[in-house]
Amino acid sequence: MSAVVLSRDFDPALLQHHARELATAGRFLHGQGWVPATSGNFSARLSADYAAITASGRHKGRLTEQDIMVVDRAGRALDSARRPSAETLLHTTLYCRYPEVGAVLHTHSVNATLLSRRCGSELRLEGYELLKAFRGVETHDTCVIVPVFDNDQDIPRLAAQVEHYLDGHDEVPGYLIRGHGLYTWGRDVTEALRHLEAFEFLFQCELHQARG
Amino acid sequence: MSAVVLSRDFDPALLQHHARELATAGRFLHGQGWVPATSGNFSARLSADYAAITASGRHKGRLTEQDIMVVDRAGRALDSARRPSAETLLHTTLYCRYPEVGAVLHTHSVNATLLSRRCGSELRLEGYELLKAFRGVETHDTCVIVPVFDNDQDIPRLAAQVEHYLDGHDEVPGYLIRGHGLYTWGRDVTEALRHLEAFEFLFQCELHQARG
Amino acid sequence: MSAVVLSRDFDPALLQHHARELATAGRFLHGQGWVPATSGNFSARLSADYAAITASGRHKGRLTEQDIMVVDRAGRALDSARRPSAETLLHTTLYCRYPEVGAVLHTHSVNATLLSRRCGSELRLEGYELLKAFRGVETHDTCVIVPVFDNDQDIPRLAAQVEHYLDGHDEVPGYLIRGHGLYTWGRDVTEALRHLEAFEFLFQCELHQARG
Amino acid sequence: MSAVVLSRDFDPALLQHHARELATAGRFLHGQGWVPATSGNFSARLSADYAAITASGRHKGRLTEQDIMVVDRAGRALDSARRPSAETLLHTTLYCRYPEVGAVLHTHSVNATLLSRRCGSELRLEGYELLKAFRGVETHDTCVIVPVFDNDQDIPRLAAQVEHYLDGHDEVPGYLIRGHGLYTWGRDVTEALRHLEAFEFLFQCELHQARG
Numbered sequence: 001m002s003a004v005v006l007s008r009d010f011d012p013a014l015l016q017h018h019a020r021e022l023a024t025a026g027r028f029l030h031g032q033g034w035v036p037a038t039s040g041n042f043s044a045r046l047s048a049d050y051a052a053i054t055a056s057g058r059h060k061g062r063l064t065e066q067d068i069m070v071v072d073r074a075g076r077a078l079d080s081a082r083r084p085s086a087e088t089l090l091h092t093t094l095y096c097r098y099p100e101v102g103a104v105l106h107t108h109s110v111n112a113t114l115l116s117r118r119c120g121s122e123l124r125l126e127g128y129e130l131l132k133a134f135r136g137v138e139t140h141d142t143c144v145i146v147p148v149f150d151n152d153q154d155i156p157r158l159a160a161q162v163e164h165y166l167d168g169h170d171e172v173p174g175y176l177i178r179g180h181g182l183y184t185w186g187r188d189v190t191e192a193l194r195h196l197e198a199f200e201f202l203f204q205c206e207l208h209q210a211r212g
Numbered sequence: 213m214s215a216v217v218l219s220r221d222f223d224p225a226l227l228q229h230h231a232r233e234l235a236t237a238g239r240f241l242h243g244q245g246w247v248p249a250t251s252g253n254f255s256a257r258l259s260a261d262y263a264a265i266t267a268s269g270r271h272k273g274r275l276t277e278q279d280i281m282v283v284d285r286a287g288r289a290l291d292s293a294r295r296p297s298a299e300t301l302l303h304t305t306l307y308c309r310y311p312e313v314g315a316v317l318h319t320h321s322v323n324a325t326l327l328s329r330r331c332g333s334e335l336r337l338e339g340y341e342l343l344k345a346f347r348g349v350e351t352h353d354t355c356v357i358v359p360v361f362d363n364d365q366d367i368p369r370l371a372a373q374v375e376h377y378l379d380g381h382d383e384v385p386g387y388l389i390r391g392h393g394l395y396t397w398g399r400d401v402t403e404a405l406r407h408l409e410a411f412e413f414l415f416q417c418e419l420h421q422a423r424g
Numbered sequence: 425m426s427a428v429v430l431s432r433d434f435d436p437a438l439l440q441h442h443a444r445e446l447a448t449a450g451r452f453l454h455g456q457g458w459v460p461a462t463s464g465n466f467s468a469r470l471s472a473d474y475a476a477i478t479a480s481g482r483h484k485g486r487l488t489e490q491d492i493m494v495v496d497r498a499g500r501a502l503d504s505a506r507r508p509s510a511e512t513l514l515h516t517t518l519y520c521r522y523p524e525v526g527a528v529l530h531t532h533s534v535n536a537t538l539l540s541r542r543c544g545s546e547l548r549l550e551g552y553e554l555l556k557a558f559r560g561v562e563t564h565d566t567c568v569i570v571p572v573f574d575n576d577q578d579i580p581r582l583a584a585q586v587e588h589y590l591d592g593h594d595e596v597p598g599y600l601i602r603g604h605g606l607y608t609w610g611r612d613v614t615e616a617l618r619h620l621e622a623f624e625f626l627f628q629c630e631l632h633q634a635r636g
Numbered sequence: 637m638s639a640v641v642l643s644r645d646f647d648p649a650l651l652q653h654h655a656r657e658l659a660t661a662g663r664f665l666h667g668q669g670w671v672p673a674t675s676g677n678f679s680a681r682l683s684a685d686y687a688a689i690t691a692s693g694r695h696k697g698r699l700t701e702q703d704i705m706v707v708d709r710a711g712r713a714l715d716s717a718r719r720p721s722a723e724t725l726l727h728t729t730l731y732c733r734y735p736e737v738g739a740v741l742h743t744h745s746v747n748a749t750l751l752s753r754r755c756g757s758e759l760r761l762e763g764y765e766l767l768k769a770f771r772g773v774e775t776h777d778t779c780v781i782v783p784v785f786d787n788d789q790d791i792p793r794l795a796a797q798v799e800h801y802l803d804g805h806d807e808v809p810g811y812l813i814r815g816h817g818l819y820t821w822g823r824d825v826t827e828a829l830r831h832l833e834a835f836e837f838l839f840q841c842e843l844h845q846a847r848g
Contacts, residue, residue, distance in 0.1 A: 037345035037409040110416045129816035133673035139789045153351045180341035197673040204746045249557035249621040322628045365563045392553035461769035461833040534840045604765035
């Protein structure tokens with residue numbers, strides 16, 4: 001089995017583990033209404049070179065191990081039987097940039113959609129105790145900035161925009177795509193989920209406050 | 213058994229399969245609050261000539277196989293033991309018009325009700341990534357138009373209005389009846405559910421935006 | 425066993441049946457958020473003279489058969505081990521008035537509370553397809569009037585106000601108590617639940633519309 | 637076994653009982669969205685001197701017995717394997733002050749967060765039937781005052797502020813920390829949960845009313 005591991009550069013047992021974790025996450029996230037229809041996509045790192053990611057067009061509340069596939073750093077599928085999510089490059093870009101990132105979650109909530117449509121190029125989150133749910137934040141008395149990118153069906157172009165922003169700014173726990181959704185990440189699926197729960201809570205607060 | 217199939221023009225196993233699919237869909241949809249009380253009705257195509265449809269007055273969150281019955285193209289019941297939904301003709305009209313349609317879902321959400329009461333004869337959905345959940349939509353940079361018909365207890369008259377609209381316009385993924393609810397459809401129950409989840413998401417977005 | 429039935433005027437098996445029905449209803453209604461904390465109370469008719477009702481102070485999402493007790497037409501408990509709900513008289517008044525009523529549900533939703541605090545002595549529900557969920561309503565093109573009574577801790581006085589209103593008006597499917605909640609009923613628990621789901625849907629619509 | 641109980645001043649079986657109660661409460665509260673990410677913390681009294689409390693950073697929807705630890709009156713952990721919640725002192729202060737308090741729940745709902753950010757140093761809850769869910773309240777025709785403290789990462793300082801307020805005022809069923817969340821308590825976990833459900837209901841009402 002180690003031969004297989006070496007040649008493919010990841011442990012097949014880890015793939016199975018992540019597939020189950022992502023399926024469990026999917027049931028929770030669909031139950032929250034954050035991945036309606038077949039929207040959203042989830043991934044988890046397998047090694048320096050590979051990640052497990054949801055195949056295109058699958059319903060995230062009903063994922064099975066067969067819905068999870070392997071892609072390389074450039075987002076290319078290892079097998080041709082299934083097509084990876086169209087936005088795979090947005091995942092692998094994060095794995096290449098941040099060695100400590102172990103999982104990336106992309107969701108489409110109503111609140112993320114509405115908020116991203118009404119704010120400019122950045123969303124500022126300030127004064128909430130729940131900001132402490134983000135890695136490295138130790139007090140509510142701070143400001144977490146979330147960049148907002150215009151939506152684009154040209155994923156390499158969108159990925160380049162994200163890269164350009166991240167090159168020039170302090171680390172962020174996630175970003176929004178306007179009228180589309182949220183990308184967030186963490187050291188593992190559990191941390192990425194914690195960030196996601198925190199974001200959705202804060203988006204709901206911001207949206208209600210904006211309404212007065 | 214094939215003799216039965218031929219004479220009735222559909223496979224009884226398909227009826228059972230659809231009955232289970234619609235019952236599962238009903239539990240999900242009632243859990244979402246989209247078919248309150250005994251509202252809504254669901255159907256799935258059995259053949260060129262027949263469809264399975266929910267019987268009148270059943271609670272959609274607690275459907276059993278006994279709550280699903282067979283109707284012909286004109287919406288007439290094959291057996292007289294149960295009464296088909298009063299709006300059966302709105303289902304069969306779609307099966308007659310679109311050979312590729314395999315399932316029709318009619319729901320009554322708060323958001324569909326509110327939105328249909330405040331908008332004119334059409335609802336325009338623009339700029340949302342989730343529009344791509346509709347069959348044939350490949351970009352968020354588009355406009356999906358949803359016709360809104362005034363409510364009418366005269367179902368043949370309402371069906372004729374729908375037909376008239378569909379004759380004169382590009383294909384739509386669904387329509388609203390004012391103060392009443394949504395009709396959407398797909399090649400199968402899974403696709404119709406995907407359209408429904410997308411519609412409900414977009415209705416919620418539109419309603420919140422309208423409120424400012 | 426028939427001797428017991430005659431002397432107590434109801435079938436003990438019916439009491440057990442209703443206890444289970446009300447417990448099942450309670451889990452659903454608490455899950456909807458309509459009976460928060462230990463609020464709300466539910467009953468079902470056992471005979472001309474007796475009804476089963478939830479004991480005082482029980483959590484409606486966790487009812488067991490031991491939480492259901494028997495009261496007479498005046499709302500007096502048959503046994504002294506448990507105290508019936510403080511509002512028992514509002515239930516038994518309905519059983520005395522309407523021989524066809526088999527179940528009464530009283531709930532405390534946020535929407536019922538908010539709406540009853542902002543409207544006058546009547547709430548008018550018009551033009552909704554879902555009005556047809558109420559017994560006897562055949563078209564959306566109608567107006568269902570829901571009386572709203574001021575809250576009062578003196579239950580006999582409140583019951584008398586309700587009686588006075590019902591004496592002077594057409595039949596209604598339920599009534600609101602201001603800042604408190606809804607009473608609705610039906611021929612059986614299933615019909616009362618259908619009325620309740622319809623009311624909650626309509627309350628949510630009305631509240632959103634009032635907000636503009 | 638009694639020797640162990642005496643030396644540690646609490647019954648280990650009670651610790652296990654409370655651990656299970658708090659885990660069950662956590663699943664319910666996370667399902668409601670009131671303890672997003674790893675926010676919130678829960679405790680239950682073990683004796684005059686000790687309390688069981690959630691360890692720091694645990695997800696409240698997935699608590700196991702291993703996530704519950706023992707602290708003394710000053711909030712110090714009995715074992716060094718796990719770190720108690722950073723806010724432990726806010727719990728133990730209540731146990732020291734009120735001998736009849738058996739459980740304390742701290743939650744972070746969107747509504748508590750929003751409401752605490754928009755109100756001054758007190759929130760006034762008036763005229764709701766659900767006020768009767770609070771221990772000692774017998775009528776809707778009253779006013780329950782909820783103090784609102786500014787958030788502070790210095791927990792001893794925040795605890796002193798709370799103590800100072802409680803010294804100078806009538807008993808309250810809970811308090812808010814601005815942009816942070818709610819503390820509520822009761823004789824046991826069941827009563828604390830009843831208070832929590834009532835608070836969340838009332839916060840939602842107040843927030844909607846403030847919006848007009």
